[in-house]
Amino acid sequence: MASEPLTKSEIAKLVANDIPSGSYVNLGIGLPTLVSNFITPDSDIILHTENGMLGMGPEALGDEIDLELINAGKIPVTELLGASYFHQADSFAMIRGGHIDICVLGAFQVSLAGDLANWHAGDPNDIPSVGGAMDLASGAAKMFVMMTLFDKSGKSKLIKECTAPLTAVKCVNRIYSDMAIIEISAGGIEVLEVFGISEGELLDRIGMN
Amino acid sequence: MASEPLTKSEIAKLVANDIPSGSYVNLGIGLPTLVSNFITPDSDIILHTENGMLGMGPEALGDEIDLELINAGKIPVTELLGASYFHQADSFAMIRGGHIDICVLGAFQVSLAGDLANWHAGDPNDIPSVGGAMDLASGAAKMFVMMTLFDKSGKSKLIKECTAPLTAVKCVNRIYSDMAIIEISAGGIEVLEVFGISEGELLDRIGMN
Amino acid sequence: MAASFISAAEAISQVTDGSTVALSGFGLAGQPLHLIDALCDSGVSNLTIIANNAGNGETGLARLLGNKQVAKILCSFPRQQDSQIFDELYRSGKIELELVPQGTLAERIRAQGAGIGAFYTPTGVGTQLAIGKEVRTINGVDQVLEFATEVDVALVHGHIADQQGNVVYRKTARNFGPIMASAARYSVIEVSRVVPTGDLDPESIVTPSIFVNAVVECGVNHGK
Amino acid sequence: MAASFISAAEAISQVTDGSTVALSGFGLAGQPLHLIDALCDSGVSNLTIIANNAGNGETGLARLLGNKQVAKILCSFPRQQDSQIFDELYRSGKIELELVPQGTLAERIRAQGAGIGAFYTPTGVGTQLAIGKEVRTINGVDQVLEFATEVDVALVHGHIADQQGNVVYRKTARNFGPIMASAARYSVIEVSRVVPTGDLDPESIVTPSIFVNAVVECGVNHGK
Secondary structure (H helix, E strand, C coil): CECCCCCHHHHHHHHHHCCCCCCEEEECCCHHHHHHHHCCHHHCCEEEECCCEEEEEEECCHHHCCCCCECCCCCEEEEEEEEEECCHHHHHHHHHCCCCCEEEECCCEEECCCCEECCCCCCCCCCCCCCCHHHHHHHCCEEEEEECCECCCCCECEECCCCCCCCECCCCCEEEECCEEEEEECCEEEEEEEECCCHHHHHHHCCCC | CECCCCCHHHHHHHHHHCCCCCCEEEECCCHHHHHHHHCCHHHCCEEEECCCEEEEEEECCHHHCCCCCECCCCCEEEEEEEEEECCHHHHHHHHHCCCCCEEEECCCEEECCCCEECCCCCCCCCCCCCCCHHHHHHHCCEEEEEECCECCCCCECEECCCCCCCCECCCCCEEEECCEEEEEECCEEEEEEEECCCHHHHHHHCCCC | CCCEECCHHHHHCCCCCCCEEEECCECCECCCHHHHHHHHHHCCCCEEEECCECCCCCCCHHHHHHCCCEEEEEECECCCCCCHHHHHHHHCCCCEEEECCHHHHHHHHHHHHHCCCEEEECCCCCCHHHCCCCEEEECCEEEEEEECCCEEEEEEECCEEECCCCEECCHHHCCCHHHHHHHEEEEEEEECEEECCCCCCCCCCCECHHHCCEEEECCCCCCC | CCCEECCHHHHHCCCCCCCEEEECCECCECCCHHHHHHHHHHCCCCEEEECCECCCCCCCHHHHHHCCCEEEEEECECCCCCCHHHHHHHHCCCCEEEECCHHHHHHHHHHHHHCCCEEEECCCCCCHHHCCCCEEEECCEEEEEEECCCEEEEEEECCEEECCCCEECCHHHCCCHHHHHHHEEEEEEEECEEECCCCCCCCCCCECHHHCCEEEECCCCCCC
16 A cells, blocks of 8 residues: 555556557546556557547647647647548547447546446536547446546545436446545456555445445 | 330430439449440549449450459449549448439339339349349439330339339339330329330330320 | 539528538637638528537637527537637527537438438437437447438538549548538538649548538648 | 457457358459458358358359358348359258348448447338338338347458558458458458558558457459
8 A cells, every 4th residue: 555645647657557558548638638648659559539530649749739630638639650530430430339448537426336427517507518428438448537536525436326417327447546446347346456545444435334 | 206116225325315414323233334335524424333432434444454443243444533432331321321313223123103123033033132222222312214114025114013022112213214214203104205106005005094 | 413613602602591500620620710701701590500519719610609690509519618609608598509429429420421310329328418318228238319410511621622522631620521521411611722633542532522512722721 | 459460370260160250342352362261271160251242253252152161141242143152052041141232231330330239221111121120210211220230250351551450442342341340359451561550641541450450461462
């Protein structure tokens, strides 16, 4: 057990380490984009961005910036050797058809059964926006969630039943958080690693003890 | 009224003359392929072949023959300027989506309501083969049938109800035959032109009088 | 029928009050700014817009929204840092929003172009966006029935067209262009330039001319 | 996962007795003759084959059929001048045929690759090939429900691959290749040559490497 909770970068590094070489990966907007900082060229990991590209490279800087070469977060990116472009129906065929090996998304809440809520915080005044989240959550072969385990008020985001609107049911395979890595399967949850907290305390705080 | 029934080439020429400049056209295998002999380059007519090409040119001869450049009848063809290649799902999206302006098919039988039977003569010993006929018949914006009006035993192929298995219902807009050009619409049939037969005799022989 | 090579204003004349208009683009990448400006200038109103987002800043789709020309928008991701014009219209109840998951939006458009009336997708099952929709279990997976989306006019940002109307795109600006061109009754593509027929590689054409009704050459400045 | 660059025999080891195998090709154009020869040599049996035709002459799919390795075939156009091997098997009741309209066959394969469980198409409505199938009226048009077709292994004839596994095709030999590659659990592409990654234009790649499990370089002689 590490003595401190992980930083966002440390979480991202753990996620990157657990992505097998040769995987096709989609990184959601927000926190998951940090994972790309820890993917090395020799890992043969190929990044998919749902706006229509495989082989996405790092963020474009200075002269590299091309407003017609952006990622799903609308940030200018670069093109790696072996990249390809395709239209939206083909891009989501890749997602829905199960061709993305791993998708990493952020979350507002994850249920103990693996339901994901990440597109709408639940406030009726919010303008709802879903983008590709539902397609990714239901389509990717493996779904990793990357988040802080507790919200600002200290409430666990891993909960019995999501209260925020769902993105997809029973889709999350693993949670990478600042305080624990947690596997979710049909058999229930399994705490794989804890950071700055004991497993007992963790289970208490998420209401499992 | 012409004094003689038309030859196959004469029918093909009439069909070609009735295809508006700039049309996208699919010519079925068999008789309809003759139409391409009468399409001139300045007509801007673009031929689609459902095995995955727009801008198909005339049959390939001698050194032009390339076994990877064939038409739907598996005959080597040539490529015109402006041609494009695409896969089967995209090719049939063009057909099913109504993007083909005119399709010309052969027929065993056509009903007075415009039902088409052209994929199976009805003999249970035949090996059934449908290819793209059903997609073309139901998907093309306009469907022309090209056939002899009577079979070898003298029976009309334009009949009240098809006895051979249907390709599609109410899909034929016009019949170009050796003895008449006949328009089919919701209001019934209209004989537009006759060749080597009077309209009265024609209607008698197809059982309409 | 063969593609016309006309001005943006002429092409836009196909859009009338109440039309359903699909606009290519993901954010600003691939948004047909030149054609949308002509649409703004035309003054047509009561439009239904199909687009992935609901406008950025004050140009393009955002300008069209600001002009009060749009009654309804189908999109997947309206809320962005710079979607202030949409945000205000939405919050004040002045625009209707149909929120559709991005892949379902793409597939509904593709289905229309391909003559597929409806399809089953696992996306959205068990969520708010599937409420009231038919669900069917196929091979053990619950799937929701989604229908093709009719499109009157598509306004698409391409890169290069040939004189027959074949089109290629550029990088991630391709996004919704090819499927919207295939779905619309009348498809307009703005391109930076038109080249002689035969200059585009037949193996690399993305939108064959059969899907293109009008090409507008507008010397758009692409990307970098 | 990343594509492997292996021999035809190694790739074919993914096919087992009873597998469903999709074969690209329209007639001989695009038929993966090299891979089919390896399949013949492997001796696996009781296969279900998905292909547009049912073999030509005595090579390729016709040889596989002649070897009695195939229990069932899904295709649109089995009967051809040179389909004598299929014809005899069919007439003697030694092979099962599921006849599917060509566009429906293509769309069922595409649907599988795209995670679409089923779709409605007007093709075939009111004909023998829609008997027993659900029909639904959508926007006034009767449409028949067709389901995605599961594929264990796709054997596809491509033209050039890069070292990452991206593939381009050649002329009308493209036909069923891209959609079969997307639909199969394991997709094998035979190509005439493999070039360094980066040599194929990112705008012109037809089958991105994500759909490719194995590439077999076999110096096939393409077309002319």
